[in-house]
Amino acid sequence: MTEKYDVIIIGAGAAGLMSAIEAGKRGRKVLLVDHSKKIGEKIRISGGGRCNFTNINTHPSKFISRNPKFIISALNQYTQNDFINLIKKHNIKFHEKKLGQLFCDESAQQIVDMLLLECQIANVTLKKEIIITDIDKQDNQYFITVSSDKYFCDSLIIATGGLSVPKIGASKFGYEIAKKFNLNIIETLPALVPLTFDEKILAMCQNLSGLSLETVVSFNKIFFEEGMLFTHRGLSGPSILQISSYWKSGDSIKINLSPKQDIFKLLGSKKNSNPKQDINIIISEILPKRLAYMICKDNDVRGNISELSNKLLKQLSNSINTWIISPTGSEGYRTAEVTLGGIDTNEISSKTMMSIKNPGLFFIGEVVDVTGHLGGYNFQWAWSSGFVAGQYA
Ligand SMILES: Cc1cc2nc3c(=O)[nH]c(=O)nc-3n(C[C@H](O)[C@H](O)[C@H](O)COP(=O)(O)OP(=O)(O)OC[C@H]3O[C@@H](n4cnc5c(N)ncnc54)[C@H](O)[C@@H]3O)c2cc1C
Incomplete structure (x- = not known):
């Protein structure tokens, strides 16, 4: 016919x-x-x-x-x-x-x-x-x-x-x-897709699975200020999906986990105003508790803020305001x-x-x-x- x-x-x-x-x-x-x-x-x-x-x-x-x-x-x-x-x-x-x-x-x-x-x-x-x-x-x-x-x-x-x-x-x-x-x-x-990571970051994501927070995620000069979600497979949420369309394999992305605050500045003033405050408590007032504890542990910081060197506080601040990680790939066309x-x-x-x-x-x-x-x-x-x-x- x-x-x-x-x-x-x-x-x-x-x-x-x-x-x-x-x-x-x-x-x-x-x-x-x-x-x-x-x-x-x-x-x-x-x-x-x-x-x-x-x-x-x-x-x-x-x-x-x-x-x-x-x-x-x-x-x-x-x-x-x-x-x-x-x-x-x-x-x-x-x-x-x-x-x-x-x-x-x-x-x-x-x-x-x-x-x-x-x-x-x-x-x-x-x-x-x-x-x-x-x-x-x-x-x-x-x-x-x-x-x-x-x-x-x-x-x-x-x-x-x-x-x-x-x-x-x-x-x-x-x-x-x-x-x-x-x-x-x-x-x-694949674009607008969750990103995957090596074993270390993956373990962190798995521990924090289900947790979401407002972030700024950037790649080169492109950035998105939206929510990010930790999952069992890596990172997802709008800011990650958006950046996935720009990210190039082999390169890193930058994540600001607390875009509204300069953490180093904040820790400096805390050191002066409340030197006996525990660093874990301070960070968990800024970030969700589970994430705060994990970041302190990863940076090997504990105890009163007055006992921590500025170098260590800078390192800790950077892992919150300028977390640089390299995705190993994406979840692909499936998602x-x-x-x-x-x-x-x-x-x-x-x-x-x-x-x-x-x-x-x-x-x-x-x-x-x-x-x-x-x-x-x-x-x-x-x-x-x-x-x-x-x-x-
Ligand atoms: C889970 C999910 C959620 C989304 N949510 C949104 C959203 O909320 N907002 C938004 O803007 N975008 C969203 N998108 C993206 C959006 O769905 C697509 O960009 C849009 O549907 C593309 O339209 P299209 O007509 O080009 O293709 P499609 O909508 O994919 O349509 C293509 C059609 O071609 C048919 N086809 C394929 N091969 C053949 C073939 N060989 N012979 C005959 N037919 C064939 C398919 O069956 C399909 O019906 C989402 C995508 C997904 C996967």
Whole structure:
């Protein structure tokens, strides 16, 4: 059997659904296919089940790409306010959690249902559990082969996402198609991912597992002031996830465990004002008790503060204000929220998301070399790039 569509979209995730809706609204005959049984699974599990669907502070500076300017056009064509208006139109209640991050009050499923309803209204044909065996071009038309059937189209949109969380459908399919059509790919790496450490730091993390605190975590000149969490596998929490997108293997990161206070200065004044106070007590007034005791033990400091040399106090302060550690790696794609790298943006028009070398072939969402910071930016990129492709496909 052969069938002809105006637009075929591969991948019914955030970006694919958005592009299908927009192309459908333009009266295009649209086929949206996914190999998964459940549509929008990543949306459903996102944001702890509440979906951090956008960020009111969306700005190109919140994204990582070899070409940071690439992002501007799509973000201007479809802004965070456009998506907020769509949410409002569907009476989905939402709130700002912090730092401009918008979450559903009730459930992420509401976003999936909203997108599916919009697809229905736009007459999009949605096919699930579709295994594509071939993609090619013939007489200016693209076609996909699904068992013995061929589906032809004028515009083919690749929205297969990144490599993170393979158990809910992530695949390298999009990158393979890009290679087939001679597009360059920027090396892919897990990002927004917990970091792992050698035995010594790991033992510390395991002892402190479950403990979280506000930190500033930095790598070179990039820093994030957010929560950090000790886990059984290493370090996690927003500040660590954020820095993981910048950290380079073999390098160290710097952690300020008490960003609001200059510990050396504080210990100096304590030494004068209360010389008999026990150092463990002083540190546990600054940091969570378990962490305070561990840091004092690691630095081999105990007893009254007056008995400790300034050199030792400086060393202790540094391990709180400037803790420098070298991750050995990350937890990888199994737990990464996103994939760094992807289709080289030099290969794509920022205005249309269409391949420059291959008219009619579009790439959108996470498969492209655009990675947002934590906080709703990745979905905003999916909505914006999906919208843009939907206007031109
Ligand atoms: C646990 C988790 C929580 C997250 N929380 C947030 C959050 O709160 N806010 C935020 O902004 N971002 C969040 N993200 C990131 C966000 O989910 C992604 O950036 C976004 O979903 C990317 O959209 P996409 O459409 O490009 O890809 P995806 O949403 O991954 O969709 C890709 C689709 O392509 C399909 N597919 C793959 N290969 C094939 C194939 N060979 N054939 C057919 N179909 C295929 C997949 O089944 C999938 O449906 C989270 C990610 C994870 C893993």
